[in-house]
Amino acid sequence: MGIDKxxxxxxxxxxxxxxxxxxxxNEAIRRLKSVxxxxxxxxxxxxxxxxxxxxxxxxxxxxxxxIYLFKDPGGRDVGLRYDLTVPLARVAASNLNxxxxxxxxxxxxxxxxxxxxxxRYREVYQCDVDTIGSxxxxxxxxxxxxxxxxxxxxxxxxxxxxxxSRGVLFSSMEKAGLAKDKWLxxxxxxDKLDKKEKSEVEKELSEKGLDNEQISNIFIVLEDAEPDDYxxxxxxxxxxxxxxxxxxxxxxxxxxxxxxxxGPIFETVVTEPKIGSITGGGxxxxxxxxxxxxxxxxxxxxxxxxxxxxxxEDLGLWKNIPSTNSQVLVxxxxxxxxxxxxSVTEKLREKGINTEVxxxxxxxxxxxLKYADKKGIKWLIVIGPEExxxxxxxxxxxxxxxxxxxxxxxVVPKINNG
Amino acid sequence: MGIDKxxxxxxxxxxxxxxxxxxxxNEAIRRLKSVxxxxxxxxxxxxxxxxxxxxxxxxxxxxxxxIYLFKDPGGRDVGLRYDLTVPLARVAASNLNxxxxxxxxxxxxxxxxxxxxxxRYREVYQCDVDTIGSxxxxxxxxxxxxxxxxxxxxxxxxxxxxxxSRGVLFSSMEKAGLAKDKWLxxxxxxDKLDKKEKSEVEKELSEKGLDNEQISNIFIVLEDAEPDDYxxxxxxxxxxxxxxxxxxxxxxxxxxxxxxxxGPIFETVVTEPKIGSITGGGxxxxxxxxxxxxxxxxxxxxxxxxxxxxxxEDLGLWKNIPSTNSQVLVxxxxxxxxxxxxSVTEKLREKGINTEVxxxxxxxxxxxLKYADKKGIKWLIVIGPEExxxxxxxxxxxxxxxxxxxxxxxVVPKINNG
Numbered sequence: 001m002g003i004d005k006x007x008x009x010x011x012x013x014x015x016x017x018x019x020x021x022x023x024x025x026n027e028a029i030r031r032l033k034s035v036x037x038x039x040x041x042x043x044x045x046x047x048x049x050x051x052x053x054x055x056x057x058x059x060x061x062x063x064x065x066x067i068y069l070f071k072d073p074g075g076r077d078v079g080l081r082y083d084l085t086v087p088l089a090r091v092a093a094s095n096l097n098x099x100x101x102x103x104x105x106x107x108x109x110x111x112x113x114x115x116x117x118x119x120r121y122r123e124v125y126q127c128d129v130d131t132i133g134s135x136x137x138x139x140x141x142x143x144x145x146x147x148x149x150x151x152x153x154x155x156x157x158x159x160x161x162x163x164x165s166r167g168v169l170f171s172s173m174e175k176a177g178l179a180k181d182k183w184l185x186x187x188x189x190x191d192k193l194d195k196k197e198k199s200e201v202e203k204e205l206s207e208k209g210l211d212n213e214q215i216s217n218i219f220i221v222l223e224d225a226e227p228d229d230y231x232x233x234x235x236x237x238x239x240x241x242x243x244x245x246x247x248x249x250x251x252x253x254x255x256x257x258x259x260x261x262x263g264p265i266f267e268t269v270v271t272e273p274k275i276g277s278i279t280g281g282g283x284x285x286x287x288x289x290x291x292x293x294x295x296x297x298x299x300x301x302x303x304x305x306x307x308x309x310x311x312x313e314d315l316g317l318w319k320n321i322p323s324t325n326s327q328v329l330v331x332x333x334x335x336x337x338x339x340x341x342x343s344v345t346e347k348l349r350e351k352g353i354n355t356e357v358x359x360x361x362x363x364x365x366x367x368x369l370k371y372a373d374k375k376g377i378k379w380l381i382v383i384g385p386e387e388x389x390x391x392x393x394x395x396x397x398x399x400x401x402x403x404x405x406x407x408x409x410x411v412v413p414k415i416n417n418g
Numbered sequence: 419m420g421i422d423k424x425x426x427x428x429x430x431x432x433x434x435x436x437x438x439x440x441x442x443x444n445e446a447i448r449r450l451k452s453v454x455x456x457x458x459x460x461x462x463x464x465x466x467x468x469x470x471x472x473x474x475x476x477x478x479x480x481x482x483x484x485i486y487l488f489k490d491p492g493g494r495d496v497g498l499r500y501d502l503t504v505p506l507a508r509v510a511a512s513n514l515n516x517x518x519x520x521x522x523x524x525x526x527x528x529x530x531x532x533x534x535x536x537x538r539y540r541e542v543y544q545c546d547v548d549t550i551g552s553x554x555x556x557x558x559x560x561x562x563x564x565x566x567x568x569x570x571x572x573x574x575x576x577x578x579x580x581x582x583s584r585g586v587l588f589s590s591m592e593k594a595g596l597a598k599d600k601w602l603x604x605x606x607x608x609d610k611l612d613k614k615e616k617s618e619v620e621k622e623l624s625e626k627g628l629d630n631e632q633i634s635n636i637f638i639v640l641e642d643a644e645p646d647d648y649x650x651x652x653x654x655x656x657x658x659x660x661x662x663x664x665x666x667x668x669x670x671x672x673x674x675x676x677x678x679x680x681g682p683i684f685e686t687v688v689t690e691p692k693i694g695s696i697t698g699g700g701x702x703x704x705x706x707x708x709x710x711x712x713x714x715x716x717x718x719x720x721x722x723x724x725x726x727x728x729x730x731e732d733l734g735l736w737k738n739i740p741s742t743n744s745q746v747l748v749x750x751x752x753x754x755x756x757x758x759x760x761s762v763t764e765k766l767r768e769k770g771i772n773t774e775v776x777x778x779x780x781x782x783x784x785x786x787l788k789y790a791d792k793k794g795i796k797w798l799i800v801i802g803p804e805e806x807x808x809x810x811x812x813x814x815x816x817x818x819x820x821x822x823x824x825x826x827x828x829v830v831p832k833i834n835n836g
Contacts, residue, residue: 007469008512008710011496014467016509019460019522026461037743038767040774042437043444047541048466048498048527049432049486051425068467070488073531078429080466091434094426099792101777104437109466113491123465134777138760240757241764292426325455339658342556346659349456356458359519359552374517 013114013122020323020376021313025125027321028154028309029107032127035149036105039142041129044104046087052077058086058291066112080111084128084302089293092132100133100296107305121306130300132288137230140264140283140299141237147268147279147301148243154308155317158272161247161279163235164254165264167228172252176217182210184259186218191255194269194276225252231264256280260287266301275311279303323376327415330357331368333384340383344393344408351412372398379415431532431540438741438794439731443543445739446572446727447525450545453567454523457560459547462522464505470495476504476709484530498529502546502720507711510550518551518714525723539724548718550706555648558682558701558717559655565686565697565719566661572726573735576690579665579697581653582672583682585646590670594635600628602677604636609673612687612694643670649682674698678705684719693729697721741794745833748775748799749786758801762811762826769830790816797833 010016017025033043055067059082068080081087084106092098107127114120129146131139144161151159169190173183189204198219205215227235227250238248256265263283270278281301289295312318330345332338338361345357356377358368365382372380382394387405395411396403406414428434435443451461473485477500486498499505502524510516525545532538547564549557562579569577587608591601607622616637623633645653645668656666674683681701688696699719707713730736748763750756756779763775774795776786783800790798800812805823813829814821824832 004471007471008508010465011467011469011490011494014465016465016505016513017463018509018513019462022461022463025463037772038770040744040772042743043440044437045435045440045443047428047432047434049429049529049541051429053422053425066491068488068490070486072429072486073484076429087434090426091436095434095436099789103774111467123467131777136777136779138756138775139777237760240760242768325460326458338556342655342658350660352456354455354458356521357556359549359554359557361554371517 011122013116013120015121015123023323023325024312024318024321025309027318028305028312031153032107032150032303032305033105035146035153036129038149039103039146041103041105041131041146044088044091044106045108046081046084046091046106048081048109049078050081050087050090052079054086054090054292055079055082059083063112066114068111068113081108082112083110084108084126085130085287086291088128088130088132089288089291092288092293092296096294101131101139102133103131105129125305127303127305128300129303130298132293132296132298134299135285135297137233138237140234141241143281143299143301144234144238144248144266145241145243147266147281147303148247150303151247151268151270151278152244154312156270156308156311157315157317159247159268159270159278160249161266161268162249162251162254163231163264163266164251165228165231166261166282167230167263168225168252169255171228172218172221172225175221177214178210178218182208186210187255188259190218190222190253193253193255222252234264256282260284260290262286264299270311273311273315275307277304278307278311322378325354326356326375326377327354328356328379328381328411329368329372329375329377330355330381330383331365332358332361332363333365333382335361337383337385337388340388341381344381344383347408348412348415353412353415369398381411429540431534431538433539433541441741441743442730442736442739443723443727445736446723446730449571450525450568450721450723451523453564453571454547456567457521457564459521459523459549459564462506462509462524463526464499464502464509464524466499466527467496468499468505468508470497472504472508472710473497473500477501481530484532486529486531499526500530501528502526502544503548503705504709506546506548506550507706507709510706510711510714514712519549519557520551521549523547543723545721545723546718547721548716550711550716551714552717553703553715555651556655558652559659561699561717561719562652562656562666562684563659563661565684565699565721566665568721569665569686569688569696570662572730574688574726574729575733575735577665577686577688577696578667579684579686580667580669580672581649581682581684582669583646583649584679584700585648585681586643586670587673589646590636590639590643593639595632596628596636600626604628605673606677608636608640608671611671611673640670652682674700678702678708680704682717688729691729691733693725695722696725696729740796743772744774744793744795745772746774746797746799746829747786747790747793747795748773748801749783750776750779750781751783751800751802753779755801755803755806758806759799762799762801765826766830766833771830771833787816799829 067082072078109123110126169187185208202215261282262285265282267277268279279301283299285297288298330341332341345355348355380396387393392405394405485500490496527541528544529541565579587605603626611619620633679700680703683700685695686697697719701717703715706716748759750759763773766773798814805811810823812823
């Protein structure tokens with residue numbers, strides 16, 4: 001290439017997805033979309049590049065350092081999409097005829113110059129599901145149902161959707177005797193309870209100016225806390241849905257660090273394998289407006305698509321997923337019989353069978369078989385002089401090794417029935 | 419937003435795709451993939467951001483001005499993907515175990531700072547289909563078949579796939595008495611025959627140093643030209659396929675400006691509506707190596723997905739495509755009957771019906787109906803006190819206006835049968 005060999009690999013934090021990986025990714029996306037559609041969410045896509053004015057001042061100083069900012073060839077100050085919430089606010093602000101409530105999902109990459117040593121990607125497919133324009137607890141319950149159904153349809157063996165609400169946290173702070181200006185900062189520290197020891201959290205609270213009585217009060221109060229009225233209503237609706245209720249628990253210690261939540265908050269923890277949180281969300285009734293969108297209530301969740309696909313691959317969750325979409329390879333016995341193979345190929349394709357014909361002539365049959373094997377194509381067809389004479393084909397199942405000499409008309413049902 | 423209102427719109431040349439548009443785009447992509455899989459092509463995806471060393475020196479000076487180049491937050495010189503061929507070469511170079519022939523398709527955006535006044539987009543979804551590692555005319559024929567089936571499955575009423583080959587053009591130049599060093603530049607001018615008057619093309623050839631006899635010879639020779647042996651073989655295979663042969667013609671005047679083609683070249687012209695070329699490709703046996711990939715023969719095509727979708731929308735080609743994936747809206751008659759509506763919603767979703775429940779309470783029924791109408795949801799369900807008593811629901815078809823009072827169990831078959 002005349003270029004440094006290391007630069008033939010994708011940039012750090014970026015990945016090529018070869019066909020075998022794409023089959024799993026596409027299947028995951030297909031399943032996710034079926035859940036979103038079931039609940040009436042529709043797809044939105046927005047541009048990869050946005051004005052810096054749209055991107056900046058939204059995510060906080062630390063996050064902004066991670067945004068890919070640059071000048072476009074026309075000299076405009078632009079940047080790559082950093083999340084899917086800011087574009088949603090922009091779309092809502094610029095489409096005043098949007099039918100409300102607007103229930104949308106969006107599955108697109110975002111770019112963040114994360115530290116790749118932590119195993120993080122810089123181009124990540126995010127998957128957001130949100131309802132804007134509804135204050136009904138039904139819309140919160142639907143987001144919980146979507147999260148539940150998503151992890152079920154992806155076949156995750158174990159997961160827990162933790163649910164709490166800002167109201168529960170705030171009233172607990174009040175009961176524990178904290179001044180109002182300490183509430184948010186205390187929540188941010190409590191949020192670390194699932195990653196840090198309780199003693200470390202206590203130390204951090206003490207550093208933030210809470211006295212020992214307040215600290216011990218907080219833990220006692222949170223232990224006894226109960227859902228507020230809004231959250232109770234959400235749980236009632238969730239309980240009327242045919243969900244596996246064991247997966248959904250009220251957890252008054254769930255805090256979530258971000259300060260824009262205004263009502264219920266949710267987070268899904270996957271315990272097998274121990275990958276931590278895989279979805280996170282909540283109600284954020286003031287955020288759309290603060291991002292420049294209309295003044296609309298909103299509730300939603302992010303689902304970590306890349307992380308989910310990693311788990312599916314690492315655990316081999318999907319045993320029966322093929323490594324190729326091609327169902328059969330038609331070999332070419334000899335240059336003289338090429339037309340016979342082409343004619344069989346044509347007939348199979350016409351019947352809706354995804355069919356490859358071996359693409360080079362004068363190649364030994366065992367090498368053609370090896371191609372099918374390497375790609376994971378299940379069926380192989382051979383048409384030699386005898387088969388031409390008898391008007392049959394040899395159909396071989398490469399998984400079982402079984403082969404038979406059959407009429408072409410019988411091939412299609414064999415392949416379709418596995 | 420505190421920001422300039424003009425910046426609430428996407429950047430020039432970029433677009434938001436709202437749900438109604440996404441349904442058409444997704445359906446187009448679904449159809450395309452079904453064709454690609456039928457012929458054994460598998461999906462590849464590559465990163466949006468590449469090293470500048472990978473991107474530069476590949477497209478020519480004029481094109482390079484259009485590339486989005488910048489420094490990433492770590493100070494690396496990078497840029498946005500400009501096409502899908504260079505990434506394919508990089509993937510082939512860095513994955514030495516790739517099973518060959520490698521038949522891949524790729525549908526991803528590319529970024530080009532084109533002049534938007536010409537109606538061009540700066541973020542364009544390209545769709546490339548290529549086979550690398552085969553010198554067989556079967557692989558050329560398969561690309562032609564893919565193009566044919568793609569435009570058929572997209573329901574284009576009229577299209578012509580023009581086919582020629584570099585061999586035909588070169589031997590015509592030779593017959594017309596041109597020195598070898600004039601061949602490529604002459605081809606580049608002849609390529610303009612479908613956009614410019616013949617007299618203009620003649621003038622340009624004259625400016626390039628061809629004498630009058632050579633110029634008139636070229637047109638005579640091209641008129642009488644016949645396919646070379648390789649192209650004849652491709653046509654034989656194409657004729658053995660069950661394609662609508664009227665759509666595929668040998669056109670010795672088809673040139674295609676790019677200089678990397680080494681064998682057959684193809685281009686599809688759509689005449690109704692007159693949008694010009696919608697696919698273009700050919701055999702390029704030396705390109706992979708020159709781009710830094712392995713020394714492999716290759717043949718393929720680009721399909722202009724955005725342009726195709728524009729045509730489908732502009733001509734309203736797909737009459738029966740719904741504007742929403744939601745099949746039914748369950749209204750809420752009154753706060754007291756909310757649970758009844760939720761229970762019906764739950765049952766429909768369980769049966770695989772994409773169901774919305776109206777998300778705010780205390781809203782008049784006519785406003786709820788308007789929501790369904792605006793979104794294009796076909797079915798409406800009302801459950802009032804009488805229906806609760808009788809254990810029925812009112813099912814209304816919003817397209818015909820017809821409504822009936824039926825048992826819930828009878829709703830699912832009604833909706834599924836249209």
